[in-house]
Amino acid sequence: MKYIFGIILLSMSFFAYSCDKSDDPFSESELKKAGHPRILLLEGEEQQIQDLINSDETWQKMHEAILEKSNELLGTDVLERKMVGRRLLGTSREALKRIFYLAYAYRMTGYEKYLNRVQTEMVAVCGFSDWNPSHFLDVGEMTMAVAIGYDWLFADLSEDTRLAARQAILEKGLKASKTGEHWWINSENNWNQVCHAGMVYGALAVQEDYPDLAKEMIDRAFDKIPKAMNEYAPDGVYPEGYAYWGYGTSFNVLFLSAVEKIFNDDKGLTDLPGFLKTGDFMKHMLTPTGGSFTWSDSGTGTGLNPAMFWFAMRTVNPSVLWSEKRFLDTDDFDKFKSIRYLPALMIWGKNIPLSNITEPEEKMWVGQGRNPVAMMRSAWDTEAIYMGLKAGSPSVNHGHMDVGSFVMEADGKRWAADLGSQSYESLESLGMQIFGKTQDAERWTIFRMNNFSHNVLIVDDQHQRVDGYAKIDRYSDNENFMFSISDISTVYNGQLKSAKRGVAIKDLEYSIIRDEFETLDKTTKVRWQIVTASDVDLGEKQAILTQGGKQLTLKVQGSDNLEMRTWSTAPTTNYDAKNPGTIIVGFECEIPANTKAFFEVLMVPESSAAEGSFFNKTLEVW
Numbered sequence: 001m002k003y004i005f006g007i008i009l010l011s012m013s014f015f016a017y018s019c020d021k022s023d024d025p026f027s028e029s030e031l032k033k034a035g036h037p038r039i040l041l042l043e044g045e046e047q048q049i050q051d052l053i054n055s056d057e058t059w060q061k062m063h064e065a066i067l068e069k070s071n072e073l074l075g076t077d078v079l080e081r082k083m084v085g086r087r088l089l090g091t092s093r094e095a096l097k098r099i100f101y102l103a104y105a106y107r108m109t110g111y112e113k114y115l116n117r118v119q120t121e122m123v124a125v126c127g128f129s130d131w132n133p134s135h136f137l138d139v140g141e142m143t144m145a146v147a148i149g150y151d152w153l154f155a156d157l158s159e160d161t162r163l164a165a166r167q168a169i170l171e172k173g174l175k176a177s178k179t180g181e182h183w184w185i186n187s188e189n190n191w192n193q194v195c196h197a198g199m200v201y202g203a204l205a206v207q208e209d210y211p212d213l214a215k216e217m218i219d220r221a222f223d224k225i226p227k228a229m230n231e232y233a234p235d236g237v238y239p240e241g242y243a244y245w246g247y248g249t250s251f252n253v254l255f256l257s258a259v260e261k262i263f264n265d266d267k268g269l270t271d272l273p274g275f276l277k278t279g280d281f282m283k284h285m286l287t288p289t290g291g292s293f294t295w296s297d298s299g300t301g302t303g304l305n306p307a308m309f310w311f312a313m314r315t316v317n318p319s320v321l322w323s324e325k326r327f328l329d330t331d332d333f334d335k336f337k338s339i340r341y342l343p344a345l346m347i348w349g350k351n352i353p354l355s356n357i358t359e360p361e362e363k364m365w366v367g368q369g370r371n372p373v374a375m376m377r378s379a380w381d382t383e384a385i386y387m388g389l390k391a392g393s394p395s396v397n398h399g400h401m402d403v404g405s406f407v408m409e410a411d412g413k414r415w416a417a418d419l420g421s422q423s424y425e426s427l428e429s430l431g432m433q434i435f436g437k438t439q440d441a442e443r444w445t446i447f448r449m450n451n452f453s454h455n456v457l458i459v460d461d462q463h464q465r466v467d468g469y470a471k472i473d474r475y476s477d478n479e480n481f482m483f484s485i486s487d488i489s490t491v492y493n494g495q496l497k498s499a500k501r502g503v504a505i506k507d508l509e510y511s512i513i514r515d516e517f518e519t520l521d522k523t524t525k526v527r528w529q530i531v532t533a534s535d536v537d538l539g540e541k542q543a544i545l546t547q548g549g550k551q552l553t554l555k556v557q558g559s560d561n562l563e564m565r566t567w568s569t570a571p572t573t574n575y576d577a578k579n580p581g582t583i584i585v586g587f588e589c590e591i592p593a594n595t596k597a598f599f600e601v602l603m604v605p606e607s608s609a610a611e612g613s614f615f616n617k618t619l620e621v622w
Contacts, residue, residue: 036154037107039147039204039258041347046107052350058328059349063108065333066343070105073098074117081128085425088132089141095125096145097340103152104343115153119161122149126168133176136184137191140198143173144254147198147205166209169202174213185224189397190240190248192228196221197255204258218259222267225255229272235367236277240398241298242285243421246305249278250341253307257348270314274369279311279320284365284375285388286323287409293375293388294418295405297398297449303327304336306345313348318356322380325357364477366484370396372472374484378508385410385605387511389503391470391486395437401444401451401464404488404501408511408530410605413547416455416530419569422448422577430575439466447576453569453584457488457515458527459495468493473500474622481506483622496520502619509610511603516619518596528556528599529586531569536585538564543585551606554585557614558599562589 037043053063079098084090098121106114125131125142132138150157150165157165177185177199184191199217207214229252231239238245260266270276282305285293292302304327312320327336336342364376371392378385386409394401408416427434433442434449444450444463451464468491475484483504492499499517506512515528534545534552543554543564556562564587569579591597604612615622 036150037152038262039151039201040254040261040344041107041152042261045347048350049108049346052346056354058354059346061333062328062336062342063346065336066101066346067105067109068334069337070101070114072337073102074113078120078124080124083132085428087135087425088138089135091125092131092138092141092145093340095121096141096148099145099149100341100343103149104346106156107152115156118149118153119157122146122157122161122165126164126172128172131168131172131176133172133179136177136182136195139173139176140195140251143169143198143202144251146173147201151205166206169206170210170213173202174199174206174210174217177217185220186227188227188231190228190244190251192224193248193252193255196225197251200255201258204262221255222269225252226269226272228252229269229275231370232272232274232278233369234273235369236274236279236281237367237369237371237373238278238281239370239392239396241296241371242282242292242294242302243298244296244398245278245282245285246303246307250305250307253310253348254341254344257310257344274367276311276315277367279308279315279317280365281367282308283320283323283360284377286326287386287388287407287414288377288382288384289409289412289414290326290382291409291414293373293386293390293407294420295371295373295390295402296396296400297421300418300420304339304345306339306341306348309345309348309352312352318352319358319360321352321357322360325354328354362477363479364475364482366472366475368471371399372470372486374472374475374486374503376477376482376484376505378505383410383412383607385505385508385511387482387503387505389472389484389486389501391472391488393469394464394466394491399437400449400454401466401491402454402456403464403468403470403491404456404486404499405454406503406513407455408603410511410552410603411550411607413534413550413552415532415534415545415547415552415603415605417532417582418455419448419453419531419577419579419582422446426577427575432575437466439463441466445573447569447571447573448579453531453579455530457492457499457501457517458529459492460525461527462495464491465493476622479508481622483512485619485622492517494520496524500619502622504615504622506612506615507610509608510605510612512615513599513601513603514615514619514622515599516596517598519591519593521593523593524591525588526591526597527586527588528601529567529584531582531584533582534585536566536583538566538585540564541587545585553602553604553606553612555602555604555612555614556587556599557601558587559589559591559597562587562599 102118131142203214203217366374470488485502489498497518504512534547537544541556545552567584602612
């Protein structure tokens with residue numbers, strides 16, 4: 001569906017919808033606020049943030065952290081146009097952070113030092129030869145940065161700064177998005193969200209001077225952003241993982257928050273299936289150790305996500321923020337200074353008392369979609385058992401050959417891990433083509449991206465099939481036996497007749513992983529493995545994992561000829577990243593032709609009151 005509305009100038013200061021009155025109930029509505037500022041934070045709303053700061057120590061500390069960072073920025077060198085490989089993205093992101101922070105600081109304090117530095121930064125980046133349209137993320141973030149400075153500080157900017165910003169937004173941002181071919185316009189990933197959001201901010205900032213172009217940019221965004229928002233369907237899973245959720249979704253929310261503020265409506269975008277559910281997805285993605293359920297090109301780090309406060313506000317559900325609340329329980333607010341859109345947190349969080357954030361009742365969450373996942377835990381504390389199972393396909397954007405992979409935590413340690421992403425620049429600088437999705441793509445020669453670095457079955461030392469796909473076929477949230485099962489046969493097409501994996505938490509005490517498969521008409525070597533940051537002591541059909549003074553026992557049941565083994569994670573090429581402190585542990589065996597076989601593996605933490613007994617039930621009767 002195409003979302004169309006116009007922006008026209010009324011008395012040089014008001015927007016109104018250009019739709020016919022009979023078709024659009026908002027045709028007679030006016031903007032909540034005329035003129036500038038009109039993006040995110042209207043004139044006078046600073047007092048709402050001040051009231052929040054005055055009433056809550058945590059929010060006061062966050063506000064002070066933004067001001068401290070703004071003061072630090074006063075002593076830094078002004079940004080220059082520095083490319084890293086084919087990207088200007090680092091500079092664009094730094095510009096967004098600087099301008100956002102400094103503009104916030106000026107609006108909250110009125111101190112001229114912040115205004116002066118914002119103008120210096122804006123003039124500098126607006127003087128760049130271009131904002132690197134060949135990698136349009138760079139343009140999207142830079143346009144948003146300059147738009148915020150231009151709109152928020154419009155009345156106090158010098159005429160020269162306004163002119164420079166207005167022309168740069170026009171030529172280096174909006175018009176650049178119309179010149180040449182831009183695949184991101186119709187994409188289904190974070191590029192769509194980031195770039196369209198940036199163009200809309202630019203359009204909103206300069207609409208009174210370029211009303212027709214502004215209308216075109218906003219119409220286009222409302223038409224195209226649903227392509228990316230549909231990726232959350234049906235349950236809220238973001239297929240690119242935790243880190244990319246933080247990127248794509250944050251810019252999607254920046255877009256929605258801005259248009260809702262201006263038009264008092266989002267034209268039904270938040271009603272798209274799954275989008276408002278994604279807050280619960282992210283709540284469960286944070287693991288007991290404070291890490292994330294990691295998959296695909298997502299990194300291993302975690303941190304405060306300001307956009308989560310928008311979801312809590314929009315759904316009137318503070319419990320969505322339970323995992324985020326952990327990040328706020330700290331005396332070190334310096335770590336938040338790296339979040340370039342942190343001031344938005346003060347806007348989205350201004351009506352959410354932290355005391356209203358209560359512990360979730362559910363211990364399991366399952367979502368289908370492009371990369372279905374199931375996540376379960378024994379409790380919502382830092383020592384709990386956590387199991388996360390990933391299905392999906394390697395062909396999903398930023399995908400790895402990790403279908404059937406899982407992470408497992410207990411006793412405050414991650415026992416089954418994912419190595420995460422490798423720096424794109426480290427590979428692209430060697431001339432590698434790292435974003436191919438075909439079976440023979442160079443991407444799959446990279447250790448962290450292929451199945452040899454993941455907690456999956458490996459059959460005859462072959463790669464998983466990129467055209468395969470698996471969903472979560474069945475699950476239960478019964479606390480005596482929480483489980484999820486996925487038929488992963490299609491990613492082993494031509495290697496096995498069939499394959500299924502089930503993962504479970506038994507009696508809230510230990511984990512079970514059961515694999516059932518059938519071989520083709522040939523003897524087949526099958527490897528079962530996990531990546532771990534533990535010391536490993538192998539035994540007869542078991543392994544003792546030791547980490548930080550704690551232990552976990554891996555117990556194995558299956559073929560009589562299975563051999564317990566470890567494999568190194570050290571790079572064997574000049575391009576693979578190092579993986580210090582990690583090792584692969586598991587077993588492999590040969591299975592005769594046309595044979596139905598199974599593996600059952602227990603992961604029993606040292607703290608468990610149970611010794612861990614094999615369940616000895618087929619997946620069909622789980």
